[in-house]
Amino acid sequence: MDSGWPLLRGHLLCLMISLLVQGRGDTFMINCSGFDRHGVDPAAFQAVFARKAFRPILNSSSPTHVNVSFTLSAILEVNAQLQLLTSFLWMDLIWDNPFINWNPEECFGIDTLTISAELLWLPDIFIVESMDINQTPPHLTAYVSSAGRIKYDKPMRVTSICNLDIFYFPFDQQNCTLTFSSFLYTVESLLLGMEKEVWEITDTSRDIIQTQGEWELVGINKATPKMSVGSNLYDQIMFYVAIRRRPSLYVINLLVPSSFLVAIDALSFYLPAESGNRAPFKITLLLGYNVFLIMMNDLLPASGTPLISVYFALCLSLMVLSLLETVFITYLLHLATTEPPPMPEWFHSLLLLCTCPGKRCPTAPHKEQKGLALTPTHLPGLKEPVELVGKMPRCGQAEQKESARTLQKPETQKQHLIDQWVQFSHMMDTLLFRLYLLFLVSSILTVIVLWTT
The missing domain is CATH 1.20.58.390 (Neurotransmitter-gated ion-channel transmembrane domain)
Structure with missing residues (x-):
């Protein structure tokens, strides 16, 4: 009896561990009992909503991958005196939440849900060059798929620093940067990537841009440098936005x-x-x-x-x-x-x-006046003085002409x-x-x- 107790105790321990592991695994699968044809019961996602204050991970050592993209829909103002660019853009964030998972076949074929963004964990992605408070409208929603992929679209009116060179005004072209990074999470906790290629971002922005005013979009390029702050290293994606002034007005x-x-x-x-x-x-x-x-x-x-x-x-x-x-x-x-x-x-x-x-x-x-003193014999084409004696003017007439000439x-x-x-x-x-x-x-x-x- 004493020799069988350790063996029984070992079987009980293995059974408890298997039940705990199984129970923990079941919490990752959302119960479809909360789904019906008229909507979803919020109680089905209550466990997910309760964890919104924490980064959704299964292993604390693995980073969360967030794909960043944006669409430039308007160039509102370029302030050359303050060196500021004011634009309106849609920032797109995509990441995976491993605690959200359900089977669409068992849940009335529902594959995607829209959930209030306030109930979910959101990555703290911001624009480094931004010089204004966040003017994002409240009560936004996020798209959540059955596999736990979350897509969050965030409209923003951004006033950012831009090093403007106005020497070639009005035929100038400006290159402004929009750098996306995280406030809190270092590269050990959060890594940034891209869901779209740069040329897709450029073409989409050109197609939907609303303003036809002073500035036009030339192109968008990207770089992926790391930002070091003290001993911490942060991941970031830097977009180079090239805009050109329309010179016809000027x-x-x-x-x-x-x-x-x-x-x-x-x-x-x-x-x-x-x-x-x-x-x-x-x-x-x-x-x-x-x-x-x-x-x-x-x-x-x-x-x-x-x-x-x-x-x-x-x-x-x-x-x-x-x-x-x-x-x-x-x-x-x-x-x-x-x-x-x-x-x-x-x-x-x-x-x-x-x-x-x-x-x-x-x-x-x-000196041409000196020719008046020449004698007639020195003037070419004139006759001899003897032949001109009878033709010489009288003394009175000569004196009158000389005084008039003088x-x-x-x-x-x-x-x-x-x-x-x-x-x-x-x-x-x-x-x-x-x-x-x-x-x-x-x-x-x-x-x-x-x-x-």
């Missing part, structure tokens, strides 16, 4: 009017400088351009120095230079018509070089000097206009090349 409202005003300023050089209408026209044009910049200032970025601001400053500088050139030419013409000073030798040489290229023009026009000589020289200064002024006007056009074209081409690259 081209029509900024670049086209500015180009028209600069073109009109260049064409104003064809107004005659002597008329005195060129300078007032350029002043009016310059004032109009300043009013245009003040009115269009709201369309420009509030921070930084974009290339378009450099372009506007360049156009304004060119208009100021053209006004200064007109003032200079007007001064030369006024000087030429009132009291023209003697023209310097290098002025006269430059004038002859521009007006008589390739010819040897005389460098001193006043009076006309200073007037002729002054008129000749005025003509030279006027011709020099026109030459300088043409030269400065060509330099203006050269600088204008080269500057605009440089800005266009920078924009296109």
Whole structure:
């Protein structure tokens, strides 16, 4: 009797262990008695709901795998001054709960249920770049399959940090990041994966995106770096969202009017400088351009120095230079018509070089007057003095002609000097206009090349 007691005690212990293991295993299978054609009795999931505060695992050393995905449905705002991107997206989370399991064939063919997300364990996935409170609507539901797979879709309005480069505004493209990670669970407890490929996320976002405003989606890429905080290592998935600005609004409202005003300023050089209408026209044009910049200032970025601001400053500088050139030419013409000073030798040489290229023009026009002192015998084509004696004028007539010639000589020289200064002024006007056009074209081409690259 004493020898049989240990054997009986061993059989009882094995029976109790088998019953406990069997009983624990039965708790993983949800009883279909709570299912009927009119719904599900919440008591059938009461054991699952009671464990929502704990991570659903069978082995504490095994991590929970959570698949992360999202769909970008709207680009609401890009704040260049605060360096913020505001977007609306749907975050999709999928994971397995081993404590949820039922047989659809025994449970009236029910394969999927929608359960309030507040009754289930949810992974604490957040966006690292988010700078606003969570604006997720309350009372969301999750899809639960008979195999224990949970799918949780979470709509979010996200305001995230984005390093914006506005130098190429309005032809700029921005690359913003959305990093999904966990607050509490390290890589030993939670690992992130992807249910969809990146190209599927990109195509779906392009198809359902709601806004057709200033920004458009270019593409989405991903990376899977680990985030180290002290001695803890966290898993994360980083998505690179590339967005591009639609420039048509700014081209029509900024670049086209500015180009028209600069073109009109260049064409104003064809107004005659002597008329005195060129300078007032350029002043009016310059004032109009300043009013245009003040009115269009709201369309420009509030921070930084974009290339378009450099372009506007360049156009304004060119208009100021053209006004200064007109003032200079007007001064030369006024000087030429009132009291023209003697023209310097290098002025006269430059004038002859521009007006008589390739010819040897005389460098001193006043020397032509010395031909008046030559005797008739030195003038070619004239007869001998003997033959002209009878034809020589009388003494009274010769004296009158000589006095008239003496009076006309200073007037002729002054008129000749005025003509030279006027011709020099026109030459300088043409030269400065060509330099203006050269600088204008080269500057605009440089800005266009920078924009296109």
